[in-house]
Amino acid sequence: MTADLSQWRTFVAVAEQGSISKAASTMRIDQPALSRSLRRLERDIGGALFQRGASGVQLTELGSALLPEAVELVAAADALAARAAEVVRSSTSRVRVGTLEYHPFSAALASTQRKLATEHPPVVLELAHLPRLGHAQALRTREIDLGFSLMMPEDLDADDFFAYQVIREERRLYAILPADHPLSGEDSLAPALLSGTPLILPDPKDNAGAYEQILSALTDAGYEAGAPVRVNRSLTDALQDVALGAGWTVAAGGVARNPMPGTVAVPLPSGILAGVHLVALWRAASEDRTVRSVVHTFRAELQSRRDERS
Structure with missing residues (x-):
């Protein structure tokens, strides 16, 4: 055989x-x-x-x-598959995109979808609901053509499987707490003060590197779990668990500026995972111009929302 x-x-x-x-x-x-x-x-x-x-x-x-x-x-097989997919998409103009669960990114992605559908020829975005840090793995397994992830600057060029475009630099991260938590009114919150409070993180099955990176940074800053870390694949589910008092989680500025009811966002000290980037990711081997067009449109839609707020 x-x-x-x-x-x-x-x-x-x-x-x-x-x-x-x-x-x-x-x-x-x-x-x-x-x-x-x-x-x-x-x-x-x-x-x-x-x-x-x-x-x-x-x-x-x-x-x-x-x-x-x-x-x-x-x-060679991966390159051939990427080429075949590009040829097919050139006639159908379909791009499979991992979704973002929080505002304003979800709204910008929705408006990108509507705008590109009216292009000539139209580009159809097929949205895939994935674990919050599972987009990179979904790109590897070819479930999607374009995804988003939070990455540290030193990790951006560490894997030549991906091409990327920085969407936003998050200058600091936030602790997301239940609204009635005793520390919810603090101006800044050292992780050590949350020791013993259950921590809710992305499932390491989706992105073991990100899981270890977040947990290590919080531990180095003095956080002691005192209880098993809870894992949750969906950001929405994680925030709902926080609102119900099941623990706390860490999120970027987009979540902090638009908190889920029942939660509050308190800034973590600026040195913790400072400079983490939200990036758009796609397979470098494909070099798909349609994917790049989607990223360009998405960034423009996101910028227009920032301009409206300013």
Whole structure:
């Protein structure tokens, strides 16, 4: 039996991650299924690609010899898929976009959708409701063509899979508290003062890096959980939990300026995750001009809302 592309993709992922469990997490498949796929590949080609050990996996001589060509194969397949998608979209002008749950970004995206629908030729935005920090992963799995994420400046160029455009720089983040919280009236709030109050964060399954980055920054600033961190995939659900008194969460300025009823936003000290950027993300390999046009229109719509408020 001839090995298929998915098996070579599995091989490359395990080699890059150095761990079957990490590769399974990255590819969003369960570990037993990934292990079976890898064993089938090794059986099909007639040799072991990895040496398994307690500390992870190491490439065998055969694995080392095949890895460069496997990487090229996977990259070529991704480029071909991106090209095919671009050709299809050039005739249908459809862009799948991850949604933003908070004002004014949600309103700007809705007006972008209406405006582009009247263009000649029209561009149809198909909105996808995703976990709040799951857009990058959805781009990798080709669920969407354009997404948004909060990223630190040093992370922007760390992954050449993505092209990006900075939409907004958030100069400080906010603690979102229940409206009746004893500290809700503070002008600024050190995370240490919230120690013991349950913290609600994005699910690490959607973006483990962002989860660890936020939790680490708050811990370094003195926050001690004292209880398991609650996870919630939807920002709206997280804010509703806060309003019900289930804990507190961290959010950017857009949420703080338009708080959900039953919640208040209190600034965190300026050094905590300072300079985090809201960015538009798309696959660098596609270089899709339609996607860039959507980003340009969205930024213009967002700026018009800022001008109206000023």
